[in-house]
Amino acid sequence: MISISANLNIMIKAAEKASKSVIRDFGEVEKLQVSKKGPFDFVTKTDKHVEKILIEELSKIKKNYSFITEETGIIKNIDKENIWIIDPIDGTTNFLHGIPHFAICIALQSKDEIVSGLIFDPIKDEMFFAEKDKGAFLNNQRLRVSKKNSIDECLFSSNHEGVKFSDLNMRYSGCAALDLAYVASGRLDGFFHNNINLWDVAAGEIMIKEAGGIVNDIHKFEVNKIDIKASSAAINSKMLENLVNF
Template structure:
């Protein structure tokens, strides 16, 4: 571990707040935000870059030997050890650009092959969700655990949908069609880090995605938060630690297998809407 009087979790939260202040300024700025295209429906703004730089600078001052994997700045190897900070400075860029108030700062830590820390910060709400391996999940200073499982037909499920050239639309639509008759609702708000974390603390009953193309920085922090809150997190084959996350399912342990089968089975729902 890192030898420093300031804990890594504290530093990650400070970094998220620094980035969040930049994003709040951009969100409330008058007039249109200038942006440039990085590819099909994938936009980078001045605020993405400024927020990521603020995160790196804050963490590097306290923990100079860590490495970084950032959506905007790419990979910087660790000077000593195997600790890598994984950064999405603005998860929900399209929402940000369109003035939809649902986006987040997402920061995770990977030690070797294991995800150990996660921070997801919603700057407009000033809400900090964070977790550390074997230490639980917190909203600010309050420890949060997943609420009791709801029946499948009562569940509100979140997802990310593919768009333009990013992902597999037929797979995503097929899986959504499997779930639609079985659950109380499906939502795709547009910030995977938030939706995964919200599944952990019970604002959503589950999160799944396969057709959308999610990068590690989109999901890593949320995975730690959801797991430490008590959720089961795997890919859709049931693997809790795949080499590459090409699919994702986050749910209460009592509903995880049932949801996984519902997504993959394609069987019709019962007349009452219950599985």
């Protein structure tokens, strides 16, 4: 049995509660694809509704913690050293088009360090989570990064700009959080992206580190202008060589 902290337990429960409305609304998106209004306004409401649930659930136990969220921004409470970082739906464009590849993301930052992270894919029912010095897990199974050390055998992910820049074997999934979770689980070997938001990568950063991978220092950047390069330990130096001008 895995031992998890009280904080991670709250995060899991909050994500599970919020996922119910995400799954229900995702079922409605297909109907809206063919309507004149389209699904955009509907998805924006889902985003805000999910964020509201997460804030409410996390605040029930930790009333004084602060927040950084995608929709609301910074919420300063009494405790400014402990901060919940939330992305209610990472991969909103996928969600909008009825593509089942998106995630609910929650991380906890304590004294400028990410100490726990959760990435929940509600459609595939995959709960990725990690805590500092306790390892990374997928649905209670321990995660380890890939051990492949030949770059030609590796698979990397990025956004549109990263895919255009690199001649590596690339994928572009539209969900940075799941890309990072997939690096932690060995499905992908590396991920890189410039000018990305903290809420997209905070949970994935600790997940990859706890799964034995390497992530550059994301805390030296502004919260909405982060350049991240993350990979397995085995391929990190070769990936960075390939990205020297990125």
